[in-house]
Amino acid sequence: MPSSISPLSQPEPENTCPDCLYMTLAGIPVQPVEHPDYLEFLQPFHNPQIDLYLTLRFSQQWESLPQGRIQFGLKGGALRLRVEGGEIPYESRIMGSMELVLPTVETDSPANRPSRDRTSPEFDMPTFDSQENGATEPQLQKRQTDYHSICHITTKVTEENPAWIFEEERGQPVLNGWLNQVKLGTLNVSALPCRLDATFEVSRRDICLTQVDRLWSPEISRNKQAVLDRLIIQQLLERKCKPYLSRVELHYDG
Template sequence: MTETVSQTHPLVTLSLITTPLSEQEINLALGIQFSSADFSLAQGNVKFGLTGSTLQLQLQEARFTEFSEQINHQLPIEKSPTVDAPSWKIALPAGIDILKTNALENIELGKIATSSENWSIEATLTVEKSDLQITEIEGLWRHDIHPNQQAILHRKIALFLRETQLSSPLISLKVNSPSTSENTPQPSEKQISSLLKTIEQIKTFNNDHFLELCEIAALNPKLDFAGANLRGTTLRGLDLNGVNWSRVNLRGADLTDIDLSEANLQGAKLSGADLSGAYLSNANFKNTDFHRSSLALANLSGANLQGANLQEANLSQTNLNHCQLEGAKFD
């Protein structure tokens, strides 16, 4: 007899569907629906959603014998499961809005062999810093503030929401075992007051220097911007050696003479960005989008450019010595 267990969060509804195939074999399927959510803040409103998440299964007295590829045709899967680590990393490409889907039902995950009557499956859905995105903010500041200030404000609020409203794991389901549900956490008045104070400090700060704004917002420039929206920002000449900015959106940003050596920008969007004279040696740009960007005089020696899109990019006097270029797209 088919059994379905479900749990709902304002951002996502998750279901697991088990169907017996024999006494010791079951078919496991997934139901999922992603949505956007709203958060009222002072006199304003914040709209947000997920750009990714990780689905992980823990099996007791059971093991996968076969994985289905069906989920890869329904969701943007960045990392697929193994028998020892049955987890799926869902991740939209950088620069795309958020995950919003109609209800996806009966997505086959695979077949599972059970070794006793006491088998169980626990599914958790977790959200990392890079998986949460602000889509719209109304009533909290003027729309003509500098892109650097806006980017910092969006990131500060996104991480505030992850810390105060998104439990870890976001969802936890159990099949063939007692399951508990948790209420969505809410921020305290003290936390909201502190956030509003920080927003006011950033809005009224007398310059738009990115690292100084990070300091005001108590954001770590090396670790807090993976998956962030930094479109159109001005970061020229900054030392950002070794940052983890995977899946960051830097479309149209001014990155002239920046130091991103040893940095991780895998899957980032850099289309239309100006990286003239940038120091990018030994950086990870796997599957990064450089379409119509300028890399004139940039030093990319030793960088990983596997699968990168370099179509229509300005590569005048660019140093590409010892780069990994497998699958990279040029004109």
């Protein structure tokens, strides 16, 4: 595979919640087809083309609160591209259902808990018969996330600023696993410099709690649990995920 475009000059990807979603995007110039010298004059001039290769890792991230901690993941989301000096034809874009590669399962021991957990002082979560800080692991309320995940991908019809919608296809709580270096589409360069800004964005309905630890009693009713889930998502997680979860920029100067 040819080398990627200007690898040393590309800005570092931004991943604000990397344990929940990690994204990278690589651009690989398309090599022109070689023809015999005597046929060159018959070939029309073509602008440069760049194949875009996407990597997405969906998982669950822990977030610490004053009384305990929560784990969350994504049911779906939108990848939005803003392009200057080029376009991505609709027919070149990835669509359909794709299998996610499942990660290695890790136990929920203190050694495996993410080091990025941070207490959120502006969020004071009400508790219902909350457990003491010394609560043991069996008191953790887990919603099943160890499953085979299939991601359904659709795209919107616009060439200048295309978007892809990602959704969990099997009705499982969240997306879980990797899309590794899949071809997203082909960028046709029309002017230099060419710039591409990719962001992965989520709405409130895309966010799902997967585990709750020490915030309330395991005996809490489903109605109260649903209310508290919505409160956590609205007051903490939705704000944390705005304006985007991940961002990648690519520059092509010819």
